[in-house]
Amino acid sequence: MKKTSPPVRLGRATLAVAALLSVLATPTWAQLRIGQTAGFSGAVAAGVKETTDGAKLYFDAVNAKGGINGQKIELESLDDKFDPKLAAENARTLINDRQVLSLFLNRGTPHTQAILPLLDEFKVPLVAPSTGAMALHKPANPWLFNVRAPYQRESERAVQHLSLIGIERIGVVHVDDSFGADLLEGAQKGFATVGKTPLFIEKFDRAKPDYSRLAPLVASSGAQAVLFIGSGAAVADGIAAIRKAGSRAQIITNSNNASGGFVKSLGANATGTIVTQVFPNERSLAAAIVKEAGDLAKAKGLEGLSPAMLEGYAAAKVLVAGLQRAGANPTRAKLRDALEGLKKLDLGGLELGYGPNDHTGLEFVDLSIIDESGRFRR
Structure with a gap:
């Protein structure tokens, strides 16, 4: 006759260890x-x-x-x-x-x-x-x-605003990465809603921006406004290059540049630059x-x-x-x-x-x- 093994009975100490191991398996944080x-x-x-x-x-x-x-x-x-x-x-x-x-x-x-x-x-x-x-x-x-x-709502709103204030010739300059492509898509929605097409769409390299070709193009295009999509220093350098080439186009950029540090990096080009925002006025109590x-x-x-x-x-x-x-x-x-x-x-x-x-x-x-x-x- 085949014998069956008796059920294993765990002592209190063993059960306590098992419970501790179970807790340790799912980490919690003292800090x-x-x-x-x-x-x-x-x-x-x-x-x-x-x-x-x-x-x-x-x-x-x-x-x-x-x-x-x-x-x-x-x-x-x-x-x-x-x-x-x-x-x-x-x-x-x-x-x-x-x-x-x-x-x-x-x-x-x-x-x-x-x-x-x-x-x-x-x-x-x-x-x-x-x-x-x-x-x-x-x-x-x-x-x-x-x-x-979402960024797309910012760039869509930016184009709609420029059109609302009577600006017709609007160009787009964007960084050549997924961030730039995303914001460009929002801008295209904005152009569609106001029945306009961008005067030009130009892109620049994220790692090594070079505005030697782009700045003269913007200046000679007769653009009234440029939506400049990029990050911090790259946008500040691009605006400086556009201004040096002779363009006085209204510049509008996005909330990723809504910092005091960005304003300082613009120097003399800061005044009049439009920046989209995703939070209330920081001085509105x-x-x-x-x-x-x-x-x-x-x-x-x-x-x-x-x-x-x-x-x-x-x-x-x-x-x-x-x-x-x-x-x-x-x-x-x-x-x-x-x-x-x-x-x-x-x-x-x-x-x-x-x-x-x-x-x-x-x-x-x-x-x-x-x-x-x-x-x-x-």
Whole structure:
């Protein structure tokens, strides 16, 4: 007769070890460690510093009040020099070596696209990439949560505004990468809605911009306005080249350049440049988010806010709201679910909500012009 083995009975000590191993298999964080890779040096350094400073305003305020469930938020930032390949390498380091709970506030469209495969591979959320690329909105990526409005709406609005004020001859200059292509698509929608065609469409290399051919072309075209799509230093250099070639065309660029550092880089060419915006006027105290961030900036002895700082501040508010809802022992998966559960989050006069098929965040788009004092005026 075949004997059957008696059931295995586990002692209390064995069960305790098994329970401990189960807990360890799903990591939790003693500190709420958040990872950021962005171009702290290179073409977008000024804007990156300002968005990060804005985020730290809110993180520091939360930490000063005890953090979240007694845990302090720790932001670990790595410089990717605005290089997509390095951005992906940094993200992998932050995920695996630094064991961050979430990625946060990286900069750039091709850079975000380089990071995307890691989100699904390691089941880690990315909150508030500092880019409005439509590819990051549709279809919704389950691990990516946008905060700012899509770029295409900015460039569409820019062309519509120029047409509305009577400008007929509008040219487009854009960086030759996925960011430039995305914004160009929005501009084309704008031209279609006003029944116009662009006077010209010219592109430049992202790594090594050369305006020796492009600047004379713009000057000789008779363009009344140029939509200049690119990042920081490249746009400032391009505007300088266009002006030197003799063009007095109205320049309009996008919110990725809505920083005080960008204004300084323009020098004498700053006044009159139009910049699209995706957050309320940084000096409008009627917007609760502006007053709140402004008070914190003043308490830290900062001169004031910039649009880029407001972007970082809003991004931090969204991440904190997710962390608060993720519970006392957050995991990457719990944070992802908590973020997707945000339906009507009031950021201070701006309402944000997500759902399974909608990770867009905000829809706000406005226009500003740089005045003689170097400030953005609405």
